[in-house]
Amino acid sequence: MAITRHELSPRPAHPDSRSETLTRVVIGWDSLFSAYYLHIWTEEHPIPNGHPSIAYTDEIRFPPDPTAIIGQARQYTSIPDELPAVLTRDAATEGFYTGPQYASSTGDTLTDACGEIREHLGLTDCPF
Numbered sequence: 001m002a003i004t005r006h007e008l009s010p011r012p013a014h015p016d017s018r019s020e021t022l023t024r025v026v027i028g029w030d031s032l033f034s035a036y037y038l039h040i041w042t043e044e045h046p047i048p049n050g051h052p053s054i055a056y057t058d059e060i061r062f063p064p065d066p067t068a069i070i071g072q073a074r075q076y077t078s079i080p081d082e083l084p085a086v087l088t089r090d091a092a093t094e095g096f097y098t099g100p101q102y103a104s105s106t107g108d109t110l111t112d113a114c115g116e117i118r119e120h121l122g123l124t125d126c127p128f
Contacts (some may be wrong), residue, residue: 003032003094004028004090005026005027006028006087008079010024010025010076011075011077020042021044022042023042024039024041026039027039027069027073029091031091031094031095033060035058036069037057038056038076039052039054039056040053040054040055063091066084070087
């Protein structure tokens with residue numbers, strides 16, 4: 001299981017406060033939580049140990065869809081055209097948590113998850 005990280009250039013100011021300076025924006029896929037995330041750091045509210053000032057985690061969706069987290073990110077950064085495809089590929093490459101929420105009548109959660117992922121992404125092999 002892995003976490004992907006894509007650093008994006010922050011907008012000059014936080015959208016809710018013109019006086020708060022954004023210093024860093026990171027978006028990615030967290031395979032342990034099977035969800036996309038968005039982390040924002042600000043100059044005025046630094047948090048110890050490198051933790052972000054603002055953090056969003058997308059709800060678990062199966063198959064995953066980066067649309068909602070990219071919508072959140074738009075207020076903090078410009079979105080490169082290729083980012084939706086990159087995030088979708090991250091999820092396919094890094095894998096998904098296939099715990100009890102994906103249990104099926106066959107009891108083979110990994111096989112069932114692979115089938116749904118392959119169908120959604122148009123793949124012939126299981127990505128994990």
